[in-house]
Amino acid sequence: MPIGVFARRTGLTSSALRFYADSRLLSPAEVDPASGYRYYTADQVGRATALRRLREIAMPLTAVEAVLDAGPEEAARLIDDHVARVLGEAVAAQRTAGLVKSSLRAVPGLPVVALQGPVLADAVEQVLTATARNPELPVLGGLRVEVDREAVTLTATDRYRLSTRTLVPSEPPAATWAATVAGDELRAAVVEVRRSTLVRVEATAQGVRLRLKGREDQYCRSLTAEFPDFRAMLDALPEVGTRVTVAKGSLLRALEEDLGERVALRVAENGTELRVSGGGRPGRRxxxxxxxxxxxxxxxxxxxxxxxxSTAVGPDVMLDLRGSDQPVTVRSADRGDLTTLAMPVRPQPATE
Structure with a gap:
């Protein structure tokens, strides 16, 4: 087919096709020696379409060539590596832009609280496991930070899990304050936060500035959407009816078995064991x-x-159960500063 027809079939312009031919990424099937007209075949449509899509995600030509010439598994790995790099660069750009914007304002940041860097880094990583990337609800990707006169509380939820951890400040908090901070930007800042013995949190008009002792400051945007009213849910929870204490390692190994998408737990009244299985068939392990x-x-x-x-702290975990249709509270058996609530699902009939 002529270059114009091929361009319409693949979504590429004729000039782009000429460029890719010169780059040897997509050579014409035939070139008329007299007129120089270029012709392509239907078999080349797939490669041309893949080339266009890879360029749409800002993949450089050398990487595009490697993907197009690789096998399916290697190509998928190369694409994942590129996307991860682009996302990382985007998060870094957002943080840098936030720092620049905050520096343009004459009003300095409001000092809020000081925390130990390694402790804050651990807490952020633990609590952020309960976030979700949802374009319709971006606030679910954020970390709620609440500071009062005695403690700092970090909370995250994806609506099926809710994790919260309370930290003791290194110094008495300078102010009572709350905000929802962009989770991806906090993840990116964790490496530097962990290396700082002391982190001073300052509130700005558009986010938080993390002043690190002996290291470059980090900046994270705040999210303007309202964070879910998790306290109303917590206040409405019924009393705990069953408490199970089990070795964390044993429970994780049981969950890592080939149980399927759903896991069933069974406990006997005042018993001495927890039965774990897949689907709707309790009692396998x-x-x-x-x-x-x-x-x-x-x-x-x-x-x-x-x-x-997996994020519970310590060798043993405690499961506080309220009923088959109520959230379970998961916490360390000997440390209560990290707590996760997990929502159950309806048991799957054995015939399904």
Missing amino acids: RLPATVVGRELDICFELTTLYPAV
Whole structure:
């Protein structure tokens, strides 16, 4: 087909096709020696379309060539690497832009609180596991930071999990303050935060400035959307009816087995074990546990329960169960400063 027809089929312009031919990324199937007209075949449409899409995600020509000439698995890896790099650069650009904008204002940041860098970094990483990337609800990707006269509380939720951790300030807080901070930007700042013995948090008009001792300051945007009213949900929770204490490592290994998308837990009244299985068939794996309270069967999505358990601090986890249709509270058996709530799902019938 002539170059004009091929251009319409692939979404590329004729000039772009000439450029890619000169770059040897997409050579014509045939070139008329007399007129110089270029012709392409239907078999080349797939490569041309892939080339256009890769360029739309700002992939450089050398990387495009590597993807087009690689096998499916290697090509997928190269694409993932490129996207991760682009996202990282975008987050870094947002943070730098925030610093520049804040420096243009005559009003300095409001000192809020000082925290130990390694402790803050750990807390951010733990709590951010409960965030979600949702274009329609970007606030679910944020971390709620609340400072009062005694403590700093970090909270995140994706509507199926809610994680919260309370930190003790290194110095008495200078102000009572709250904001929802962009989670991706906090993740990017964690590396530098961890290397600083002391982090001073300052509030600005558009975000937070993290002043690091001996290192370059970090800046994270605040999100303007209203954070979910999680306290109303917490206040409405019924009393805990069953408490299970189990070794964290044993429970994680059980969850890592091939259980499928759903995990079922069963506990007997005041029993000595926790039964773990996939789908709607409790009892496949029996773990030594201490059970206080009534018998209960409860089911979770694996992607909801596993992160809640894996981020718990210490060798043993405590599961506070309220019923098969109520959130379970997951926390360390000996440290209560990190708490995660995980929402169960309806048990799957054995015939499905």
